[in-house]
Amino acid sequence: MRLSGKVAIITGAASGLGSAAAEIFAKEGASVAIADFNEEIGKTRAQELTDQGHRVAFFKVNVADQDSVNTMVKNVLDMFGRIDILVNNAGITRDAMLAKMSLENFQKVIDVNLTGVFLCTQAVVPTMVAQGSGKIISTSSVSGVYGNIGQTNYAATKAGVVGMTKTWAKELGRKGINVNAVVPGFIETSMTATVPEKILDSIRATIPLGHLGKPEDIANAYLFLASRESDYVNGTTLHVDGGIMM
Numbered sequence: 001m002r003l004s005g006k007v008a009i010i011t012g013a014a015s016g017l018g019s020a021a022a023e024i025f026a027k028e029g030a031s032v033a034i035a036d037f038n039e040e041i042g043k044t045r046a047q048e049l050t051d052q053g054h055r056v057a058f059f060k061v062n063v064a065d066q067d068s069v070n071t072m073v074k075n076v077l078d079m080f081g082r083i084d085i086l087v088n089n090a091g092i093t094r095d096a097m098l099a100k101m102s103l104e105n106f107q108k109v110i111d112v113n114l115t116g117v118f119l120c121t122q123a124v125v126p127t128m129v130a131q132g133s134g135k136i137i138s139t140s141s142v143s144g145v146y147g148n149i150g151q152t153n154y155a156a157t158k159a160g161v162v163g164m165t166k167t168w169a170k171e172l173g174r175k176g177i178n179v180n181a182v183v184p185g186f187i188e189t190s191m192t193a194t195v196p197e198k199i200l201d202s203i204r205a206t207i208p209l210g211h212l213g214k215p216e217d218i219a220n221a222y223l224f225l226a227s228r229e230s231d232y233v234n235g236t237t238l239h240v241d242g243g244i245m246m
Contacts, residue, residue: 001029002227007080009033012090014042016189020215026054033076035061063116073123085226088117088138095150106153113157134177137225169235182221185241187213208243
């Protein structure tokens, strides 16, 4: 198994992309910390995977709150003894055109999608440095690379994730820590489930592969970047988008 003996924290893992990643990581031998704000769904998901024979536990966290993040990391260390992998997957959207976007919704997305990535990464780095190894994977988006109408806040955070990833790759590489980002395209999740079918059809028409991605497509990218197979991959942004932007 590709992650045998490893301990992984996956934020936003109660549902969506993070949930798919938690299952794949657990099947590949990792002990998985499902770190999420939604306690009910998170505990249920952790129990489902535990019932399948995997070592999975739920840890409640608000990634935008430093004390909450630090407590979560401490609790993971207390339970599992180490942290080998961090997947900064948690994220939210509060879409609106620029002229109608409230400062509250702009800041809320910044707090979760950008500050949350900073806080979680900062919290796990000391233990990774001490053990001389670690894999940090953060989720960007095609919106952050190319922009997207109605997503000033979201695009700003996802562009920021790319910048932080490259910076941390330079800072932490010599300490044995690989830092990379995954750039998903349009994936079948609860976010896209609310999009009218007519708009989804127009999106599919722009994707060379002709269809939206599945959560497992992103989870498999996380798995590659978390495994030994990516030991010489550092500071990259791995696009998993069906070729939508070339």
